[in-house]
Amino acid sequence: xxxxxxxxxxxxxxxxxxxxxxxxxxxxxxxxxxxxxxxxxxxxxxxxxxxxxxxxxxxxxxxxxxxxxxxxxxxxxxxxxxxxxxxxxxxxxxxxxxxxxxxxxxxxxxxxxxxxxxxxxxxxxxxxxxxxxxxxxxxxxxxxxxxxxxx
Amino acid sequence: xxxxxxxxxxxxxxxxxxxxxxxxxxxxxxxxxxxxxxxxxxxxxxxxxxxxxxxxxxxx
Numbered sequence: 239x240x241x242x243x244x245x246x247x248x249x250x251x252x253x254x255x256x257x258x259x260x261x262x263x264x265x266x267x268x269x270x271x272x273x274x275x276x277x278x279x280x281x282x283x284x285x286x287x288x289x290x291x292x293x294x295x296x297x298x299x300x301x302x303x304x305x306x307x308x309x310x311x312x313x314x315x316x317x318x319x320x321x322x323x324x325x326x327x328x329x330x331x332x333x334x335x336x337x338x339x340x341x342x343x344x345x346x347x348x349x350x351x352x353x354x355x356x357x358x359x360x361x362x363x364x365x366x367x368x369x370x371x372x373x374x375x376x377x378x379x380x381x382x383x384x385x386x387x388x389x
Numbered sequence: 390x391x392x393x394x395x396x397x398x399x400x401x402x403x404x405x406x407x408x409x410x411x412x413x414x415x416x417x418x419x420x421x422x423x424x425x426x427x428x429x430x431x432x433x434x435x436x437x438x439x440x441x442x443x444x445x446x447x448x449x
Contacts, residue, residue, distance in 0.1 A: 328412050329397040331431070333441045335418040339431060343397065345411070350403035363399070363407055365441065367434040373401035 248284040251306045253296060255282060259303035261362040262377040264337045266304060270295045276380070300340060300360055331363075338362040338375035349373060406430040406443035415441070 244255045266274035272286035274295065284292060296304045329343030340362050347355045350373070362375040369376040397411030408430050409415070415424040415431075429442065436446040 328414060329409075330414055330416060331409060332416040332420075333418050333423075339407075339441065341399065343413070345397035345399060345413075348398060348400040350401050363401075363431070363433070365432060365435060367436075373399075373407060373433060 244280070244282070246280070246282045246284050247309060248289060248292075249309070250289045251284075251293065251308055253282060253284060253292065253304060253306045256303050256305075259301045260377075261301055261303070261340070261360065262338060262375050262380070263300050263334055263340050263362060264380075265298050265300070266295050268335075269298075300342070333365075334362075337379060338365055347373070401433065405433070405447060407433050417441070 240256060240258055242257050246253045246255070267276055270287055270291055273283060273292055275281055275283070293306060296306045299305075327343070329341060329345045332340045332342070334340055340360070341357065342360050343357075344359070345357050347357055347361070349355065363373050364371075364375045364379075366379040368378040370378065397409070397413050400408040400410070402408065408428065410428050412427075413429075414422050415429055417423045423441070432440050432443045432447075434447040436449075437444045438446065
């Protein structure tokens with residue numbers, strides 16, 4: 239566990255947040271801003287949405303940055319937790335609105351210096367030119383506003 | 390050759406686009422598939438008028 243990891247609970251579930259796993263796809267704050275608000279501290283407030291809404295968003299987080307588990311009630315644990323299988327022969331590159339390109343699948347990245355990196359399941363590529371971890375996204379576009387057009 | 394794993398490559402060119410080769414698809418922000426070609430060049434600088442594809446604007 240990383241020292242920056244956090245957990246947030248409501249009466250039914252506990253959401254775990256691992257910032258090092260985040261690839262800044264932005265699904266959480268775009269679709270459920272009341273709960274996931276990067277400008278607020280703490281940025282996750284489970285009291286602002288229903289458990290169903292929160293689980294839906296957590297399950298659509300493309301990495302394990304957001305996961306959840308059911309809370310123990312009356313000594314009975316539920317085995318239901320989020321799982322994010324990533325299957326791919328074909329690699330899918332999804333353009334995120336005002337955000338990076340989300341790449342899902344197994345493939346090889348060749349960086350500008352010629353070095354290679356194997357991607358096992360998922361990564362995201364910078365589209366705004368401002369990331370400091372090129373060619374990957376580091377979330378800088380959120381600070382800069384990125385560009386105003388749809389893509 | 391049915392095993393296509395690791396066949397796909399993404400090459401980030403210095404001061405240039407991201408070239409995708411192999412078995413892949415590209416989806417737009419609305420989830421619609423934009424390209425089914427076996428090679429694509431994606432904008433990496435934010436300046437292309439043809440996003441998400443490269444149009445050479447990075448050279449200007």
